[in-house]
Amino acid sequence: MSDSERSGADRDPLVSVEGLRTYYASERLIGGKPVKAVDGVSFEIGRGETVGIVGESGCGKTTLGRSVLRLEDVDAGRVYFDGRDVTELGRRELKSWRQDAQMVYQNPNTAVNERMTVGQIVREPLDVHGWGTDSDRRDRVAELLETVGLEAEHYHRYPHQFSGGQRQRIGIARALAPEPEFIVLDEPVSALDVSVQAKILNLLTDLQEELNLTYMLIAHDLSVVRHVCDRVGVMYLGKLMELGPTEELFRSPSNPYTRALLSAIPHADPTVSQDRITLRGSPPSPRDPPTGCGFSTRCPFKIRPTEHDAVDEEGWTRIEEFRAVLRDRARNADGFVDGLKRRLGVDDRATPIREVRDDLFGDVSLPEAARERIDRAVATAAEEGVTEATELLDDAFGSVCETEVPDDHPTAAGRLSRCHRHRDEYEEPDEYRTDTR
Amino acid sequence: MAAGAVSVGTAVAAATGPTATWVRGALASRGPAGVAVVGLSVLLAWLVGVVVAARVGSERVEAATAALPPRLRRPAERVGLGGVVLVGCWLAVRFGAADAVHAVGETALAAVRPIADLPTLTARETVPNRGYQLPDGTWRGTFLGLSPAVAWGVRVLLIHLYVLAWAAWVWVGYLLFRAHYRRADWTPRDDAVRRLRGHRWGQFGLVVVGLFLTMALFAPSLGTTTAEQNLYSPFSHTIQYYDPDLGRVTEILVGNANSQTRSVGYAAENLGPGSYDRFGRFHPFGTLTNGKDLFTFLVHGARVSLVVGLLSVGASTVVATAFALLSAYYRGVADLILVVTSDTVMGVPRLLLLILLTVLLADTPLAGLYDGGVLLALVLAATGWPFLWRAFRGPSLQIAERDWVDAARNYGQSPLGIMRLHMLPYLVGYLLIYSSLVLGGVILAIAGLSFLGLGVTPPTPEWGRAVDMGREYVATESWHISLIPGAMVTLVVIGFNAVGDALRDVVDPQSDSGATDPSETESRGGGV
Numbered sequence: 001m002s003d004s005e006r007s008g009a010d011r012d013p014l015v016s017v018e019g020l021r022t023y024y025a026s027e028r029l030i031g032g033k034p035v036k037a038v039d040g041v042s043f044e045i046g047r048g049e050t051v052g053i054v055g056e057s058g059c060g061k062t063t064l065g066r067s068v069l070r071l072e073d074v075d076a077g078r079v080y081f082d083g084r085d086v087t088e089l090g091r092r093e094l095k096s097w098r099q100d101a102q103m104v105y106q107n108p109n110t111a112v113n114e115r116m117t118v119g120q121i122v123r124e125p126l127d128v129h130g131w132g133t134d135s136d137r138r139d140r141v142a143e144l145l146e147t148v149g150l151e152a153e154h155y156h157r158y159p160h161q162f163s164g165g166q167r168q169r170i171g172i173a174r175a176l177a178p179e180p181e182f183i184v185l186d187e188p189v190s191a192l193d194v195s196v197q198a199k200i201l202n203l204l205t206d207l208q209e210e211l212n213l214t215y216m217l218i219a220h221d222l223s224v225v226r227h228v229c230d231r232v233g234v235m236y237l238g239k240l241m242e243l244g245p246t247e248e249l250f251r252s253p254s255n256p257y258t259r260a261l262l263s264a265i266p267h268a269d270p271t272v273s274q275d276r277i278t279l280r281g282s283p284p285s286p287r288d289p290p291t292g293c294g295f296s297t298r299c300p301f302k303i304r305p306t307e308h309d310a311v312d313e314e315g316w317t318r319i320e321e322f323r324a325v326l327r328d329r330a331r332n333a334d335g336f337v338d339g340l341k342r343r344l345g346v347d348d349r350a351t352p353i354r355e356v357r358d359d360l361f362g363d364v365s366l367p368e369a370a371r372e373r374i375d376r377a378v379a380t381a382a383e384e385g386v387t388e389a390t391e392l393l394d395d396a397f398g399s400v401c402e403t404e405v406p407d408d409h410p411t412a413a414g415r416l417s418r419c420h421r422h423r424d425e426y427e428e429p430d431e432y433r434t435d436t437r
Numbered sequence: 438m439a440a441g442a443v444s445v446g447t448a449v450a451a452a453t454g455p456t457a458t459w460v461r462g463a464l465a466s467r468g469p470a471g472v473a474v475v476g477l478s479v480l481l482a483w484l485v486g487v488v489v490a491a492r493v494g495s496e497r498v499e500a501a502t503a504a505l506p507p508r509l510r511r512p513a514e515r516v517g518l519g520g521v522v523l524v525g526c527w528l529a530v531r532f533g534a535a536d537a538v539h540a541v542g543e544t545a546l547a548a549v550r551p552i553a554d555l556p557t558l559t560a561r562e563t564v565p566n567r568g569y570q571l572p573d574g575t576w577r578g579t580f581l582g583l584s585p586a587v588a589w590g591v592r593v594l595l596i597h598l599y600v601l602a603w604a605a606w607v608w609v610g611y612l613l614f615r616a617h618y619r620r621a622d623w624t625p626r627d628d629a630v631r632r633l634r635g636h637r638w639g640q641f642g643l644v645v646v647g648l649f650l651t652m653a654l655f656a657p658s659l660g661t662t663t664a665e666q667n668l669y670s671p672f673s674h675t676i677q678y679y680d681p682d683l684g685r686v687t688e689i690l691v692g693n694a695n696s697q698t699r700s701v702g703y704a705a706e707n708l709g710p711g712s713y714d715r716f717g718r719f720h721p722f723g724t725l726t727n728g729k730d731l732f733t734f735l736v737h738g739a740r741v742s743l744v745v746g747l748l749s750v751g752a753s754t755v756v757a758t759a760f761a762l763l764s765a766y767y768r769g770v771a772d773l774i775l776v777v778t779s780d781t782v783m784g785v786p787r788l789l790l791l792i793l794l795t796v797l798l799a800d801t802p803l804a805g806l807y808d809g810g811v812l813l814a815l816v817l818a819a820t821g822w823p824f825l826w827r828a829f830r831g832p833s834l835q836i837a838e839r840d841w842v843d844a845a846r847n848y849g850q851s852p853l854g855i856m857r858l859h860m861l862p863y864l865v866g867y868l869l870i871y872s873s874l875v876l877g878g879v880i881l882a883i884a885g886l887s888f889l890g891l892g893v894t895p896p897t898p899e900w901g902r903a904v905d906m907g908r909e910y911v912a913t914e915s916w917h918i919s920l921i922p923g924a925m926v927t928l929v930v931i932g933f934n935a936v937g938d939a940l941r942d943v944v945d946p947q948s949d950s951g952a953t954d955p956s957e958t959e960s961r962g963g964g965v
Contacts, residue, residue, distance in 0.1 A: 066843075069847060071843060071846060071847060094849075095849040096849075098847060098848055098849035099848070099849065101847075102847060102848065103843075103844065103847050105840040105843075105844065106840075107840060110839045110840045110841065111840045111841060111844065112841055112844075113841040113845075113858070113859050113862075114625065115625065115862040115863065116858070116862075117621055124845070124848070124850065124858070125848035125849070128848060128849050128850050128851075128854070129848075129849060156620040156621040156622075157621065157622075157623070158621065158623065158624060158625060160623075160625060161623060171844075174844065174848075175844075177848070178848055178849075
């Protein structure tokens with residue numbers, strides 16, 4: 001796994017994903033927006049390589065893995081496996097391709113059918129694809145069980161009789177049964193004890209070398225990723241924010257989100273003083289992602305309009321908070337019931353905007369220009385509506401981060417990062433804030 | 438068992454004749470019935486095709502349809518193969534091969550018949566209880582000259598001991614198999630069996646259900662007299678009795694004897710439980726208003742209730758399970774269609790629907806099968822499946838979410854295979870629980886319908902009709918006519934509900950009636 005000369009755009013990748021989009025339809029009958037679980041992701045996985053996908057929970061990394069395996073209905077984009085477009089496979093071609101691409105699941109308790117014996121579980125893929133004769137299959141299952149560190153005598157046992165780690169081994173044996181080339185590992189160790197985690201990871205590494213497997217490892221545990229992966233992709237809100245070789249990416253992250261994510265890893269050495277980047281709020285809903293860059297609502301590296309250079313750090317924090325409140329209200333005001341309430345004059349919302357302003361800006365000093373804009377927004381909110389006030393604030397304090405979707409910028413050989421700061425006219429993230437790594 | 442084979446064989450032969458005639462008529466009329474027949478044939482062709490395709494092996498089948506566009510291949514294979522098989526069968530029947538089949542069937546039946554005629558331990562001929570009493574007090578014709586009551590009691594005891602021995606043999610055999618022959622040293626089912634051992638309420642239910650099953654299975658031997666003689670054609674049979682007026686043994690038609698043994702509410706004309714009539718016949722539960730023996734009536738009625746109940750619950754369980762698996766696996770439109778359909782069926786008051794369907798279908802050949810029992814079962818199934826489907830849908834949806842279902846899809850298992858191997862095994866517990874709960878309700882519904890004069894046609898015995906007959910006499914000497922069958926219906930329903938409760942506790946101890954809400958179906962265990 002550590003062949004580090006292998007990097008970036010392989011000339012002949014095994015898996016190649018182009019502009020993949022997977023949306024979940026809204027539960028509501030009318031007027032609902034789809035959840036954009038995976039929103040235009042492109043990357044390649046070379047033969048024998050391990051690519052990690054990391055991100056907070058809900059960022060779409062599991063959906064990405066399932067979409068690559070065609071377990072989800074993909075809305076747009078292509079997935080090439082060995083040069084063949086698997087999104088276009090017919091029923092029969094799909095069935096035979098499924099032997100080549102397998103998945104290992106996160107939860108050992110639901111990954112295997114508990115009403116079947118271990119032998120039946122591992123054997124089923126062989127049965128499905130009509131592999132050899134009956135006794136061939138039996139021998140192969142016994143062999144597989146030994147390969148993953150179980151015993152052939154476990155054939156007639158039930159999963160109930162095994163521990164979590166052993167169950168995970170059963171799941172791995174089942175994934176290996178049809179002799180796949182590519183395996184998606186969906187958080188394969190996150191539900192296990194730490195001591196067992198290392199054993200399973202070592203097993204997976206050994207298997208990769210022995211059987212020349214290609215892995216896509218989905219994880220939120222960064223230390224696992226660093227230990228195992230050749231390259232890492234960082235996902236946020238359905239988009240790949242940064243992609244690069246593991247060590248380089250961990251040592252010098254380019255993207256602001258990657259920086260924030262990495263700064264959350266605790267250091268073993270308490271004397272190293274490290275400035276953690278704390279992100280404001282929680283990730284936005286993938287049903288209603290921010291315009292422009294998905295990370296713009298929480299980004300500590302956000303590009304700011306030059307006319308408000310005089311505003312200090314504390315001031316910006318307050319301004320962003322104020323804008324978040326207004327945005328929130330504007331979004332709710334779009335709802336039918338709230339609109340009706342407002343029209344009928346029964347708007348029972350707790351704090352008037354004026355008080356929100358006094359609360360936020362009472363103890364900070366803002367330059368005159370900024371303060372004047374905010375006061376105007378408050379007045380507009382009272383006279384015309386919250387939506388208009390939001391637009392006013394967007395005009396005054398918004399930037400390219402909120403209006404344009406950032407492109408993938410190559411930041412080094414084999415590295416991509418999605419951030420406007422990589423454009424020539426702006427400061428690079430590491431120039432902008434030097435206090436973190 | 439051989440006797441059972443003979444009777445099933447005869448019944449099948451009897452049923453095919455009118456059905457074939459009806460199908461021919463329906464096709465000739467070119468009406469909706471004809472369309473239904475054609476639709477059913479295509480469905481049948483598809484089902485047969487699925488089986489044949491699985492047997493023949495897919496490569497050969499695929500080669501045959503390679504010219505068709507991919508989307509059409511699979512249905513074409515299925516319907517085509519099935520069609521070939523069906524047309525082959527039809528041609529065989531049309532051009533005389535049927536006679537050969539018939540001859541083979543007759544030979545098989547002839548071979549089985551002598552075995553069926555061998556004397557058995559539990560047959561009524563082994564321990565006869567029918568006889569007459571001479572003035573000196575001795576009994577003639579009964580087993581060892583015992584009184585009919587004692588002879589009958591001996592036979593009942595023998596039958597129950599026989600059943601007990603069988604049950605013990607099965608249980609011991611299971612334990613032996615588990616200890617010595619099974620390859621897995623432990624299965625999840627072992628835990629369920631262990632839990633059942635400590636479940637007293639469930640064991641009570643099992644005993645009640647066991648007694649009910651015995652009653653239904655051994656009805657011809659358990660009755661004090663035969664159904665044919667006492668219930669169906671009393672005017673074609675005679676019995677001997679000692680007439681004290683004439684001073685000698687005389688013969689009398691059973692029908693005439695019955696007319697003198699009626700229970701109609703006052704002491705002069707009433708034969709209560711455990712009494713002898715003047716013809717020397719013993720009536721453990723007394724007689725009906727028409728002088729027939731209540732006990733014989735009830736044991737044969739148990740058979741009718743059980744057959745109709747099992748048939749209807751079986752049919753609705755199969756339909757409900759298939760639909761639950763489909764709606765859980767495919768969701769979306771399939772689920773929506775099923776929700777709308779079942780809600781429509783459930784929206785109509787069930788009793789009205791039952792009456793309507795029973796009356797509407799009364800002229801079809803279905804109504805002739807098993808004295809209307811088959812029609813009744815189908816009508817109950819057609820109106821009852823939505824309730825079961827509701828109960829199965831929740832757990833099915835949960836199971837369809839599990840990773841192993843996803844994994845099966847990932848290694849290319851077919852939808853049918855996933856439903857069968859990875860979803861159905863988790864539903865079996867629910868199937869048993871809910872079907873046993875519903876079976877009690879169906880038995881009650883059958884009784885309720887015959888109480889209203891619908892369903893199984895007289896003179897076929899049915900518990901509800903006995904309750905109906907005795908309705909006027911509940912407060913008189915003849916209280917037994919209504920009360921004994923009523924109490925038995927209640928007991929059986931309680932028994933099936935107890936078994937259902939036990940199964941739930943045993944199969945799924947975590948649920949504790951919390952995970953799924955069985956209250957809907959449970960309360961429905963109570964009636965129509």
